[in-house]
Amino acid sequence: MSIGVQRLREDAGRVRQGAIDKGEDPSVVDVALELDVRRRALQGEGDALRAERNTVSKRIGEVIRGGAAPQGSEVAALRDASTQAGERIAAIDRELATTEAQLEDALLRIPNPADPDVPVGGEEDSVIVRTWGDPAPHLEPRGAGADGSEPWTRRPHWEVGEALGILDLAAGAKVTGSGFPVYRGPGAALERALIDWFIGTHTREHGMTEVWPPALVNTASARGTGQIPDKEDLMYVVARDDLYLVPTAEVPVTNLHRDEIIEAEQLPIRYCAYTPCFRREAGAAGRDTRGILRVHQFDKVEMVLFERPADSGEALEWLTRAAETLLQRLGLAYRVKLMATGDMGFVQAKKYDLEVWAPGVERWLEVSSVSNFRDYQARRMNIRWRPEPGARPEILHTLNGSGLALARTWAAILEVYQQPDGSVVVPEVLRPSMGDRITA
């Protein structure tokens, strides 16, 4: 991810303000500007020397073909000139290489400026733009008990799940470690049904193309989406083979088009993909230790969009609605949060979080994050499109969003659909594949 030098040069003021809004140090902007000037100067110097060497080398060929002795003094003089130019070129190239590396590094430290319609500020400035459904109460006050009169309290998902034998955290801890849940029987079926129904809905109704990507990616791909170096601690590493377990399908799916030029008529490209997601969650220990709200492995269906720049703003709204559709049909109350500049991360230009109400733990759970990266991510991956046949390629826009993240959705379903008798009613849309009810 990086800002473009072009934009940096032409719009330095707004880029600097964007950094401030996101709570980042704006001085890198000026550092980058200086490095850019230096880089171009060195490039020009090197190019001139190369041009000189090229003509001299050509001349050597001509003189020799013209009959001069390869060992003659004329040729020797030319060789000498060429060698000297070569040495100076090597020196400048070394300097250029370090300058370029410094520039790239500086560019990487400049955050993507947020869209103008994003509220400026921290977490408290994020705004709930809409809510849907009635949040189920933690305590059912009036006659919802099994006998029609007793009030009852909704239990957290881990209690419901363990009681029904469909969630086995202890087994996961034994087999792998804490944070690796095991779903059994109808619990496993629920997970599978959700994945299938999500993807089916996206492909049939949202026109997305299903992709089933690798769950391990190489270094170049991890770098492409910015997991390296930004979030290196987030990922599990297979050091022996230089591979990373994917923290989200965004990584393999977005990299599908790395270093490509896409013709205009191909756009938009809209994918959905299921993968397991692996996250070390370094530094997060202690939070959400109970249940499956924060785990090291979970399942997720991710939506990834490649759009024409002019369309990406609208595409973000469309993508958000696509994720909301799923929650609505599952009958889960949720709210949509527009993240403020300081709360949205380094790389997003605009981001919505979808939070579902979980009455057992009495919290809003983030089950989807939908973002427009504009050209920031695509630039690093060198994904371009050609506006017109024969026209110069331009960086396109990428977006992605969860549709949806499973563990928390699974948990919310258990908490919302649990019954006073301990069973869990299956949401209507999933009944065709797994029946009406989960009982002990």
Added chain:
RNA sequence: GGAGAGGUGGCAGAGCGGCUGAAUGCGGCGGUCUUGAAAACCGCUGAGGGAAACCUCCGUGGGUUCGAAUCCCACCCUCUCCGCCA
């Protein structure tokens, strides 16, 4: 894992160490012709940097050389055969 072949422009496919950023074919774009279209013919047609001159890029990275797509080394990837295997 073992043996062999190969990685060149959107695709296919040439390329003696200098005259090759790259023949040729296909595709694409524009034009001539046509009522229109097809066919035929003519022209154009990779990317990046730079205001430009110009420079860089022939899997990646090193090396040899005055000069490398062309020679050498390492790595990566693809294909064929063998082995192993869900």
